[in-house]
Amino acid sequence: MRDNALHLVIKNKYDFEDKLQTNNINLPPLSIETLQVNVTLKCNQACLHCHVDSSPKRTEQMNKETVDKCLEILKDNPQIKNLDLTGGAPELNPHFDYFVLEAKKLGKHIMVRHNLTVTIDGDPTTKESKMYLPKFYADNNVEVISSLPYYQEYFTDKQRGKGVFQKSIDSLKMLNEVGYGNGNGNLILDLVYNPVGAFLPASQQTLETDFKKELWEKYKLKFNRLYTITNMPIHRFKEQLERNGGYEEYMEKLVNAFNPAAAEGVMCRSLLSVSWDGKMFDCDFNQMLYLQIIFDKPMTVFDFDYDKLMNRKIIFDSHCFGCTAGAGSSCGGAISE
């Protein structure tokens, strides 16, 4: 939690705001182009690096009233062009299809953080099949953004669990079959790479070339872009670092790799993050650290105020070094490459 003593010690040692001041960087909000909504913490997987601590055991779900309020915000604020659905596996929320269909009616660009395997696994508790997803996405022109930590089985299964790589390949084939990633620009399929351990991602462009070559040559698979994302030193990944005695070393690596150009482009300047229970945050990572946006009181979607939010002070903390290291990291991949 934010106020415990350990948190304050870490903040002092890795002080992001101090780094911004030293570099004469001021980062007010620029816009709210994207509403990123975490609709459930439930997932069919339990990945080592997951900053959300998702797993099949999690039960938190956004209810329909909150979904409707998010849709109302999208309707009333044409400046918000994108709806970015995440989780957990967002498809495991019972109102997921409704959310997509209604947002589509509003003319919004819809992105889904789709873990690929949920199509094959289905719902881990209700056993409901999710094999309809590729066609559902294609019918609604949803941009699919999928984690595939590596183009080889070894790293992918090590991070995401045994058998995940093969299921991901099968699911990607299904997406290609309905027209995703074929290069005509209509149905966009992006992949997300994140390092398997405590190191920074390689160049996004170089890795994209490798991924495209390997996935095509071995599996005849196509996709549009590869996003590289730095592992955030919070929650499950942080615990892993601490167990291995590598937390301090990783933080120092992130701090030493601070890139002012990446800082200017951090995603929290143009995005708002909503939790399953409607609370509002500057980004998904702040959400997981309970760093809620506060005015007179902690803000939820039920007191959404665009102008007020544009004048907020974004909450920064030590984990923000993860977004500004090297080429930078965001939900859209590298920032300054």
Add this chain to the structure above:
Amino acid sequence: MNYYESKDLGRFAEVGKFKPELMKKFFDYYNAAVGTEGALTKREKALIALAIAHFKPCPYCIDAYTTACLENGSNPDQMTEAIHVAAAMAAGIDLVHGVQMLNNLEKHGA
């Protein structure tokens, strides 16, 4: 305490405590040769460095260039092939000295 402490790599620059101008020349040369894209990519250079790190067993370099290889996009298969090249070269360098042994054997009438 071990003779090689991994955190000591961070103190490498302290070798320039005396005669700093020599250390500066080394670091300028090192960074130009290893740390930049040139006719070889940084990825290729990191794989060569990893192989050398094994050839002349250096715990600091093995740590540093395992990470550097990963951060430049190499995968474990490529890294393992690189150290096999180093190991094969090392074995070959040992074995090719067998020619010197043969020369001497001939002198001894063998």
